[in-house]
Amino acid sequence: MARILKRPMFRSGGSPNQGIMEGLVDRTGFENGTENPFKTRVSDRSQQILDIINDMAPVAKTKIPYGQVGADMFLGDTPLKEAVYKGYKQYKSDDAQRTAGLENRKAQAAGLAMSDIQKEMMLEKQLKAQEAKNDPNVALKNMFLKKSIDEGYDLPEAERIAEYQLTIKAELQDKVDRKRVGGILDFDMSDPAQLKKRIPKLKDKVGSFFFDPFDGKIKLLTNINGVVRFSEEFNSVEEITFSTPDVGSATTKKISSNPSYMRETNPDVITPSIKKFLQDVEENQTPTFDLDDIG
Numbered sequence: 001m002a003r004i005l006k007r008p009m010f011r012s013g014g015s016p017n018q019g020i021m022e023g024l025v026d027r028t029g030f031e032n033g034t035e036n037p038f039k040t041r042v043s044d045r046s047q048q049i050l051d052i053i054n055d056m057a058p059v060a061k062t063k064i065p066y067g068q069v070g071a072d073m074f075l076g077d078t079p080l081k082e083a084v085y086k087g088y089k090q091y092k093s094d095d096a097q098r099t100a101g102l103e104n105r106k107a108q109a110a111g112l113a114m115s116d117i118q119k120e121m122m123l124e125k126q127l128k129a130q131e132a133k134n135d136p137n138v139a140l141k142n143m144f145l146k147k148s149i150d151e152g153y154d155l156p157e158a159e160r161i162a163e164y165q166l167t168i169k170a171e172l173q174d175k176v177d178r179k180r181v182g183g184i185l186d187f188d189m190s191d192p193a194q195l196k197k198r199i200p201k202l203k204d205k206v207g208s209f210f211f212d213p214f215d216g217k218i219k220l221l222t223n224i225n226g227v228v229r230f231s232e233e234f235n236s237v238e239e240i241t242f243s244t245p246d247v248g249s250a251t252t253k254k255i256s257s258n259p260s261y262m263r264e265t266n267p268d269v270i271t272p273s274i275k276k277f278l279q280d281v282e283e284n285q286t287p288t289f290d291l292d293d294i295g
Contacts, residue, residue, distance in 0.1 A: 046113035182208030
């Protein structure tokens with residue numbers, strides 16, 4: 001146990017990522033309550049090993065040596081108090097040995113578990129590295145991340161841009177058609193000054209869907225009654241629905257609730273001839289009139 005506790009990961013001070021922990025897990029922040037995956041795995045594995053050992057070779061509980069106490073009293077002519085004290089000392093000695101044996105088992109189980117988990121994590125790391133090497137998306141994502149950061153985006157926005165380029169863009173093209181994909185917004189819509197300055201420059205993009213890296217949403221640019229703005233936003237491509245009429249497809253005007261064809265005819269424009277024609281229609285008669293009479 002003492003030898004195990006001398007390993008770098010148990011030492012106070014310095015980096016805990018040395019020795020068997022080197023390159024396997026970053027322990028930064030674990031002291032603040034964040035779960036340490038290595039410690040958790042070792043603890044679970046060591047308990048499994050310890051359970052197997054205890055099942056295969058159980059350690060009996062320490063027993064009080066009543067027989068020895070009785071023999072000292074009756075055969076050795078030892079006073080009762082002295083015989084009991086001698087037996088108690090023997091019990092404590094035996095129990096200490098038992099406790100030391102159990103602690104030794106725990107140390108052995110922890111050592112085996114750490115060795116196993118170390119090998120497993122090293123293998124997992126190698127497999128992930130190989131997968132990343134064989135996965136072209138990893139290289140593409142890193143490229144988009146670097147490009148976005150170089151352009152001045154913070155990491156959260158850069159992460160969203162990479163995700164858009166790798167998956168969301170293709171899904172959006174399939175959903176709304178390639179011609180209606182406006183691209184990535186390069187300004188923060190939460191900034192009124194930027195919004196006022198940039199929106200007018202997008203008026204030729206009315207009907208297009210844009211990706212906003214600042215909140216990760218997809219936004220539809222519309223022109224309603226001459227006002228160009230982003231009137232709709234969606235959390236995902238799946239949420240996009242098309243209204244009737246589609247407010248993004250063209251400049252949309254409000255439809256009058258009282259169009260001319262629904263209004264009553266002004267009586268003063270009905271001539272006697274037209275009035276007679278309408279009466280004939282109501283009476284299912286063949287209307288007869290001279291076009292020259294209409295005036």
